[in-house]
Amino acid sequence: MIIKQLSVFLENKTGRINEVTSVLGNAGINLSAFSMAENAEFGILRVIVSDPDKAYKLLKDNHFGVTLTEVVCLNCPNTPGALSKALHYLSKAGVFIEYMYAFSSGDVAHVVIRPNDINMCIDILRKHSLELMAAHQLYQL
Amino acid sequence: MIWNETMECMKREDMRKLQGIRLKQTVERVYHNTPFYRKKMQEIGITPNDINSIDDIVKLPFTTKQDLRDNYPFGLFAVPMSEIVRLHASSGTTGRPTVVGYTRQDLVTWAESVARCLSAYGTDKNDIFHVSYGYGLFTGGMGLHYGVENLGATVIPMSSGNTAKQIQLMRDFGPTALACTPSYALYLADAIQDSGIPREEFKLRVGIFGAEPWTENMRREIESKLGIKAYDIYGLSEVMGPGVAHECEYQHGAHISEDHFYPEIIDPKTLEPLAPGESGELVFTTITKEGLPLLRYRTKDLCSLIYEPCPCGRTTVRMTRITGRSDDMLIIRGVNVFPSQVESVILEMQEFEPHYMLIVDRKNNLDTLEVLVEVRPECYSDEITRMVELKKKIAHRLQSVLGIAANVKLVEPRSLERSQGKAKRVIDNRNIQ
Numbered sequence: 398m399i400i401k402q403l404s405v406f407l408e409n410k411t412g413r414i415n416e417v418t419s420v421l422g423n424a425g426i427n428l429s430a431f432s433m434a435e436n437a438e439f440g441i442l443r444v445i446v447s448d449p450d451k452a453y454k455l456l457k458d459n460h461f462g463v464t465l466t467e468v469v470c471l472n473c474p475n476t477p478g479a480l481s482k483a484l485h486y487l488s489k490a491g492v493f494i495e496y497m498y499a500f501s502s503g504d505v506a507h508v509v510i511r512p513n514d515i516n517m518c519i520d521i522l523r524k525h526s527l528e529l530m531a532a533h534q535l536y537q538l
Numbered sequence: 539m540i541w542n543e544t545m546e547c548m549k550r551e552d553m554r555k556l557q558g559i560r561l562k563q564t565v566e567r568v569y570h571n572t573p574f575y576r577k578k579m580q581e582i583g584i585t586p587n588d589i590n591s592i593d594d595i596v597k598l599p600f601t602t603k604q605d606l607r608d609n610y611p612f613g614l615f616a617v618p619m620s621e622i623v624r625l626h627a628s629s630g631t632t633g634r635p636t637v638v639g640y641t642r643q644d645l646v647t648w649a650e651s652v653a654r655c656l657s658a659y660g661t662d663k664n665d666i667f668h669v670s671y672g673y674g675l676f677t678g679g680m681g682l683h684y685g686v687e688n689l690g691a692t693v694i695p696m697s698s699g700n701t702a703k704q705i706q707l708m709r710d711f712g713p714t715a716l717a718c719t720p721s722y723a724l725y726l727a728d729a730i731q732d733s734g735i736p737r738e739e740f741k742l743r744v745g746i747f748g749a750e751p752w753t754e755n756m757r758r759e760i761e762s763k764l765g766i767k768a769y770d771i772y773g774l775s776e777v778m779g780p781g782v783a784h785e786c787e788y789q790h791g792a793h794i795s796e797d798h799f800y801p802e803i804i805d806p807k808t809l810e811p812l813a814p815g816e817s818g819e820l821v822f823t824t825i826t827k828e829g830l831p832l833l834r835y836r837t838k839d840l841c842s843l844i845y846e847p848c849p850c851g852r853t854t855v856r857m858t859r860i861t862g863r864s865d866d867m868l869i870i871r872g873v874n875v876f877p878s879q880v881e882s883v884i885l886e887m888q889e890f891e892p893h894y895m896l897i898v899d900r901k902n903n904l905d906t907l908e909v910l911v912e913v914r915p916e917c918y919s920d921e922i923t924r925m926v927e928l929k930k931k932i933a934h935r936l937q938s939v940l941g942i943a944a945n946v947k948l949v950e951p952r953s954l955e956r957s958q959g960k961a962k963r964v965i966d967n968r969n970i971q
Binding site for chain 1: 915919920922925926949950
């Protein structure tokens, strides 16, 4: 259930994101999902890949500021109010969401969530019979 | 006008005699009252009896900023604390400031030295001085302040900061003289222009600038932007504060008040005295100071001395402009900054690699300091807020150690130079030489 996400620190410089994607691409590592957070001086690229451990080592060897972060991926119906319901359960239980990002395909929306307490987050979502995506499934998307 | 003709225009041989007498008195005082100097002199086998003229000064040991730090805070004072009436301090490399103490007589000497400067700049009791040097532990503000009072002129103790208010009072009070760092003078000039207040509403005619190196180009720029005549004032807190030396109307070097502060030029490597006119490190011996007398204090400032008589009538020796430093000290917005201070902050914080780069620049006529640091691999976070907190944490610590704000930039791993030898840690883009 727990998904390994790579978080890469990047200075705001032209071409820097492409350096990450080319390192990964050359090693045959595919990206399943990513999001970019930034402020005036730097950004953090959050990315889910086909082989996180290999990608982590590769980026580290290439001197990127990279960390592995645990996230979960919620599969929820791609219908109005579905996400709201899930988030309501989490907030009621006191789970704080540091950030999230999402993509939808057809009837299903995949929502990557980085909670402050991942085990509690999983417990709550399961208790309410919400579907969590298996790590290997997301890696292979 | 010459404030103290007796001293400032004394015949050279009389001056040397006077300096010899005062040096001997100083050496006797420190030998008996300062264990640090007694020990230093005993180590090289000399006593006050070996000092009989100013030429004997070369026998004496040197003093460095490190000695002041090692004896923090009052170890080099030559009088009991009951005789000390004022303390000042400047930033130090390891968070320990350099502390200086003044007796009542020292403050009189200081105010005398500054009055000589102001008089040489053509000001008198009819002038109004706007003092924008910082008031506080820094010697700039209070040093100028008491000099102006001694001159009999009016002083506006403005201190630094709040430029809008500075401009308002400058228009309302009509000061004729401005004292601040040269970079602040340029900043003020631009701010006045931006304010839209016509220059005719200001009465400024003279500027007294020091506490940081500046160039002839800066002088011309300040003079044309503010419509004033700009003069250089030199000093350092260890020796006294501002007023150790000053330009006269000829502006060819700064006259040193050498009846109080005896200058030498040495080779910073061999420590041997250099011939008159040669360029090297400036060394001062205070020959009248009571609170904190210093023997052969190494300023680390590089310049040369001019012994030829000056057409202004003063016979005192002049020092040329400072052309550099024999150590790595930077002067940023008038504050002394050592790269090692930044290093000490980084080393004490677990989150950073022991590598850094200082980038000093001058933007809109104000010095800026940017510090580039690398985060340790295990300390990167996927959260922006954590990284920003990390940045704030080190920026806060740097400000408290350096005494000025630094703009911290977190950079990627391995982007700062690693070298076996002496890595380049400073980029100074100010072009002030």
